[in-house]
Amino acid sequence: MEAITLFQKHGLVTILLSRAIPILPExxxxxxxxxxxRFRTFLSTWLASTVPYAFIATYAGSISSIDNPKPAIFIKRGQNP
Known part of the structure; x- marks a missing residue:
């Protein structure tokens, strides 16, 4: 029951931070x-945590190359496997 109360209080923050910790998104x-x-609330919060990372990862990939893979490596290193 304590988990339910915590999620009711801090659920949106949990969803926003879920990209940082494995299994937390699920x-x-x-x-x-x-x-x-509400699905609309969940979806908008989930998008707020996912879309910025997707743009950053896409940009890092676009400026990376075989000769210089550092941007993509640094972005991926910041994420847990």
Missing amino acids: VSACLAGMMRL
Whole structure:
């Protein structure tokens, strides 16, 4: 029951931070469904955490090359495997 209370209070923050920790995206999505979080709210929060990383990773890939892969490596290194 404590997990439910914490998610009700801090669920949106959990979804926003879910890109940083493995398994947290799946857990937060399941909890959002269990807590009956509106799908529109979940989706907008999830997009707010995913889209910026996607743009950064895409840009890093676009300026990387076989001779200089550092930008893409640095971006990927910041993410957990």
